Amino acid sequence: MPDKKDQLIHDVTYSFYEKATTDFLIGYQFRKIQEFKSLDPLSPPLEAFKSHLPRIEKFWRVQLLGERITKEEKRFDLINIHKALNPNKGEVLRWVKLFNETLDQYESSDDKDFIREWRRKVSEFEKRFLTFLF
Numbered sequence: 001m002p003d004k005k006d007q008l009i010h011d012v013t014y015s016f017y018e019k020a021t022t023d024f025l026i027g028y029q030f031r032k033i034q035e036f037k038s039l040d041p042l043s044p045p046l047e048a049f050k051s052h053l054p055r056i057e058k059f060w061r062v063q064l065l066g067e068r069i070t071k072e073e074k075r076f077d078l079i080n081i082h083k084a085l086n087p088n089k090g091e092v093l094r095w096v097k098l099f100n101e102t103l104d105q106y107e108s109s110d111d112k113d114f115i116r117e118w119r120r121k122v123s124e125f126e127k128r129f130l131t132f133l134f
């Protein structure tokens with residue numbers, strides 16, 4: 001049985017990816033890493049990002065649960081990875097908006113503190129991105 005927080009991290013990650021990969025403003029960025037082409041090019045199924053999703057989940061477990069990165073795993077070099085995508089400021093703000101909307105959807109009375117901490121992290125990364133990407 002997965003822990004409740006593990007499950008929440010999983011659900012938020014997948015739900016956010018569903019929104020982001022089909023979003024009219026930032027979806028094209030994710031289509032750059034799509035693993036196969038689908039019938040509808042503007043709404044790829046989540047399976048097209050199969051190898052990325054566990055990595056994103058791991059990232060949030062490191063951030064929110066203090067999980068360690070093992071020797072076999074690559075470090076998270078977020079600024080360089082995102083620099084390669086060349087997003088603009090509006091795209092960063094859109095990413096943050098969609099992420100916070102996903103957190104709204106999953107917030108419940110017994111995980112308010114956890115979600116508050118998650119929003120704080122998101123806002124920290126937003127600042128870091130806006131400072132170091134442009």
Ligand code: HEM
Pocket residue numbers: 026029030032033052055056059075076077078081082085087091092093095096125126129
């Ligand atoms: C501002 C907060 C953001 C956070 C915390 C974040 C988090 C992450 C993480 C953890 C990864 C995986 C990195 C790895 O595998 O080492 C990733 C990859 C990716 N992110 Fe972001 N991201 C953010 C913003 C954005 C924005 C603004 C876009 C585009 C509009 C974006 C698009 C992508 C794409 C396409 C990948 C896959 C890149 C690849 O694997 O080569 N992200 N992000």
